[in-house]
Amino acid sequence: MAGLHFHNVTLGYDRHPAVHHLNGEVAPGALLAVIGPNGAGKSTLLRGIVGILKPLDGSIHLGGLDSRDIAYLPQSAEIDRSFPISVLDFVGTGLWRGTGLFGGIGKAAREKILRAVASVGLNGFENRPIGTLSGGQMQRVLFARVLLQDARLIVLDEPFNAIDSKTTVDLLALVKHWHGEGRTVLAALHDMEMVRNHFSETLVLARGPVAWGPTAEVLTPENLIVAMRMCEAFDDSAAACSADDARSRAA
Amino acid sequence: MIYDALIGPFTEFEFMRRALAAVIALSFAGAPIGVFLMLRRMSLVGDAMAHAILPGAAVGFLLSGLNLFAMTAGGLIAGFAVAILAGLVARSTGLKEDASLATFYLASLALGVTIVSIKGTNIDLLHVLFGNILAMDDQTLLVVAFNATVTLLVLAVIYRPLVIESVDPLFLRTVSRAGGPAHLAFLALVVINLVNGFQALGTLLAVGLMILPAGIARFWSRDLTVMICIAVVAATVSGYAGLVLSFQTRVPSGPAIILVASALYMVSVLFGRVGGVVRQLFPGRHLEA
Numbered sequence: 001m002a003g004l005h006f007h008n009v010t011l012g013y014d015r016h017p018a019v020h021h022l023n024g025e026v027a028p029g030a031l032l033a034v035i036g037p038n039g040a041g042k043s044t045l046l047r048g049i050v051g052i053l054k055p056l057d058g059s060i061h062l063g064g065l066d067s068r069d070i071a072y073l074p075q076s077a078e079i080d081r082s083f084p085i086s087v088l089d090f091v092g093t094g095l096w097r098g099t100g101l102f103g104g105i106g107k108a109a110r111e112k113i114l115r116a117v118a119s120v121g122l123n124g125f126e127n128r129p130i131g132t133l134s135g136g137q138m139q140r141v142l143f144a145r146v147l148l149q150d151a152r153l154i155v156l157d158e159p160f161n162a163i164d165s166k167t168t169v170d171l172l173a174l175v176k177h178w179h180g181e182g183r184t185v186l187a188a189l190h191d192m193e194m195v196r197n198h199f200s201e202t203l204v205l206a207r208g209p210v211a212w213g214p215t216a217e218v219l220t221p222e223n224l225i226v227a228m229r230m231c232e233a234f235d236d237s238a239a240a241c242s243a244d245d246a247r248s249r250a251a
Numbered sequence: 252m253i254y255d256a257l258i259g260p261f262t263e264f265e266f267m268r269r270a271l272a273a274v275i276a277l278s279f280a281g282a283p284i285g286v287f288l289m290l291r292r293m294s295l296v297g298d299a300m301a302h303a304i305l306p307g308a309a310v311g312f313l314l315s316g317l318n319l320f321a322m323t324a325g326g327l328i329a330g331f332a333v334a335i336l337a338g339l340v341a342r343s344t345g346l347k348e349d350a351s352l353a354t355f356y357l358a359s360l361a362l363g364v365t366i367v368s369i370k371g372t373n374i375d376l377l378h379v380l381f382g383n384i385l386a387m388d389d390q391t392l393l394v395v396a397f398n399a400t401v402t403l404l405v406l407a408v409i410y411r412p413l414v415i416e417s418v419d420p421l422f423l424r425t426v427s428r429a430g431g432p433a434h435l436a437f438l439a440l441v442v443i444n445l446v447n448g449f450q451a452l453g454t455l456l457a458v459g460l461m462i463l464p465a466g467i468a469r470f471w472s473r474d475l476t477v478m479i480c481i482a483v484v485a486a487t488v489s490g491y492a493g494l495v496l497s498f499q500t501r502v503p504s505g506p507a508i509i510l511v512a513s514a515l516y517m518v519s520v521l522f523g524r525v526g527g528v529v530r531q532l533f534p535g536r537h538l539e540a
Contacts, residue, residue, distance in 0.1 A: 096426045097426065102411070
């Protein structure tokens, strides 16, 4: 299986780039942390990878994966928690790749869902409506769904925001388990300590790549300060970009 | 005595039997649609659409009389035209979608009323606006039943993507392209059921047999399947009781049905198991865990 390739990728909204001229590749089975200040384009990059956002320029190659091989966990605000659906049914939507529009959920599939719910520590919550869960429990539910999606590429957008330390530890164990199974995992994160301790590779992003490589080499105070400065350079009346990709290759 | 009041009208008069059959068909198809309208926060969109389809249905009505096929086709065309135009205006200008829809449906309603009153009589206008379920002929009844059957079949097909799109649209977009078509099919079902309710309840009240039962169901269950079942039962009961009420008191049938549904809704608001007012005022002692 080939990895993920970025060729001079520019992603953004209304012609304003949020991620500028990104080149590089993610090896299959990598465990990559994407860090950077707010507004650095982390979420935008992840949206581009999962295909919700079309690049303004350049291209992203998934190395033979199609959209069903990707599990994407967005920042959770977009879920209608008031909708009357049980934890079991909600997690079960993760089986979409196998069931599609009409496939039934048989006994085996039901067992699988229950196991996924159990492995995120939510035994006994199967029949609760999702509206009754706490923030941390909801995040566990979302991880259970990712688990069921059984995807080659897992993309997590700030999965540990506003999550307590116990839940974070549990869910992080799951992430490392996925890594152990040879899946490619990308995660946008803010906790530098966690990145240093658990993620082998890091991309420091600030509307363009600041540094990309093994975490120990990349995660330096200098790089973080550069990232901070680049993020503050937004211009509402910017002219059309003429830069080639030389600058980002240097990074 | 009770037999005379509650069952007699239906054994005695064929038009009452037809009306009952029609109202049952409308309930089985319309109530589930209403539940999804409510859960997708589109209750008022349903109302707006009911007005928007009037000119199309009116043109169909004028070309071929009270032919439900012609009215359905006209209604579908008008409904989609308004939905698409409103969407386009909202997307290409700063106007919000609801405001844009409101302007279009008002224009559409005015146009519809104008068409009917220029070409038809005042009785026609009253008929289109408020319906007359007691004047249902066999052919119309068959069309109503046909539309209801199609609705249930299509709803079964789009059920899963519709549910997932309602609760987590972004997830559906990442795993499938079914979201867009499912939403369009759902809008078409809304229009079909609104037109279907024309003959029975008229433009203005057709949406009532969809939304009110959904509102009732919301107060009795937290489970989608149960909610849909409750909505269907509530709609059927309202339809039956409304017909009896109308037969005994000479209240027009359409408003009678909707008034019964409204009464059930008020009872649900007060005494509903899920978030009803009385439940909230006297919740009982809190539990241990």
